[in-house]
Amino acid sequence: MVVPNFNKERTLRDCLSAVYAQTLPPAEVIVVDDASTDRSRQIAAGFGCTLVAFPTNRGVSAARNAGAARATGDVLFFVDSDIALAPDALAAAVRVLEAHPDCGVVQGIYDLRPLYDDGPVEAYKTLFEHYWRRRATGVTTSTMFALTAVPKAVFELVGGFDERLRDAEDVEFGTRLPRRYEIRVSDEIVGRHDDVDRLWPYLSELFRRAVTYADAVVAARWRRSPVETEAEERQPHPVDLGSVVGMGATGLAVAAMPLVFVTPWLGLLPVALLTAAVVADRDLLAFALRHRGPWFLVYATWLRLMTHLTEFVGMGLGVCAALVRRVRADRSRPVSLVSRR
Numbered sequence: 001m002v003v004p005n006f007n008k009e010r011t012l013r014d015c016l017s018a019v020y021a022q023t024l025p026p027a028e029v030i031v032v033d034d035a036s037t038d039r040s041r042q043i044a045a046g047f048g049c050t051l052v053a054f055p056t057n058r059g060v061s062a063a064r065n066a067g068a069a070r071a072t073g074d075v076l077f078f079v080d081s082d083i084a085l086a087p088d089a090l091a092a093a094v095r096v097l098e099a100h101p102d103c104g105v106v107q108g109i110y111d112l113r114p115l116y117d118d119g120p121v122e123a124y125k126t127l128f129e130h131y132w133r134r135r136a137t138g139v140t141t142s143t144m145f146a147l148t149a150v151p152k153a154v155f156e157l158v159g160g161f162d163e164r165l166r167d168a169e170d171v172e173f174g175t176r177l178p179r180r181y182e183i184r185v186s187d188e189i190v191g192r193h194d195d196v197d198r199l200w201p202y203l204s205e206l207f208r209r210a211v212t213y214a215d216a217v218v219a220a221r222w223r224r225s226p227v228e229t230e231a232e233e234r235q236p237h238p239v240d241l242g243s244v245v246g247m248g249a250t251g252l253a254v255a256a257m258p259l260v261f262v263t264p265w266l267g268l269l270p271v272a273l274l275t276a277a278v279v280a281d282r283d284l285l286a287f288a289l290r291h292r293g294p295w296f297l298v299y300a301t302w303l304r305l306m307t308h309l310t311e312f313v314g315m316g317l318g319v320c321a322a323l324v325r326r327v328r329a330d331r332s333r334p335v336s337l338v339s340r341r
Contacts, residue, residue: 001029002078005040009036011082024090052066060169061160076155089188092108106184107147109134122195124300128304146191167211209314211321214321247277250274250312251316253269
């Protein structure tokens with residue numbers, strides 16, 4: 001069990017208590033502390049687990065890689081330090097790997113209830129994560145490493161996480177997983193997550209992840225040669241059409257709002273676009289209505305549109321930055337001169 005941690009003294013005790021309460025006890029528990037400035041290291045030391053302490057902050061990719069390098073078992077189970085696993089999570093992960101020998105990654109889902117209920121932002125985020133992860137149960141195409149098991153041989157074959165990335169590193173990992181390995185989601189592997197609970201930190205995290213995702217995953221399609229594409233390397237996972245429609249419609253709606261000053265009739269365009277975004281998210285919003293009621297539905301609809309707008313801007317900037325770098329790289333390549341006969 002590998003637990004990357006940075007300043008999570010609030011949740012680390014609950015996380016490790018759940019780890020040590022597993023019905024299938026982990027062979028070893030490795031906490032990698034990424035230069036925390038709170039009491040995280042003292043808390044970890046109280047559990048008697050192996051503690052790897054970084055002198056400087058290096059990011060979650062480096063923390064997970066260090067934990068994997070220290071581990072001696074055949075299966076690596078990664079769980080973030082703000083998640084408390086259900087008692088049979090580890091046993092369920094082992095069952096899935098044993099039942100599906102071609103499975104290279106098995107990942108769990110978040111419980112519908114957060115670890116601590118800290119308000120509407122966290123309630124929305126937890127509901128959203130639960131909905132999308134549970135909908136992906138079975139064989140899927142992308143990797144998320146908040147609560148995930150990987151055979152160590154597969155992890156080493158992929159090469160671990162790209163330590164240059166501090167966001168979207170888990171998604172990028174999956175793009176390097178050879179095609180012969182399945183990626184699975186199991187709703188028997190469950191954890192309660194203490195998610196972000198304030199609006200600005202939530203949107204800031206979303207923006208950073210969108211920028212990184214655009215470069216590390218979307219723009220990576222352009223950088224692959226035909227040989228790499230036809231080889232064993234896994235293709236980036238397909239986009240979710242509903243999310244793309246929602247993101248694009250919301251971004252275009254905001255861009256079209258000044259048109260109302262040209263003629264009031266053009267004000268119908270952003271209204272139509274926002275309506276399209278809501279329709280694209282109708283299943284998620286219906287899920288929110290069933291579990292949280294009509295008032296939360298109104299809030300979730302507003303926050304979903306804010307999410308789409310943030311992702312639209314972040315993805316746009318990330319793709320533009322990647323395009324600029326590609327143009328500069330093409331211009332800097334030496335031109336080979338071939339003499340004519």
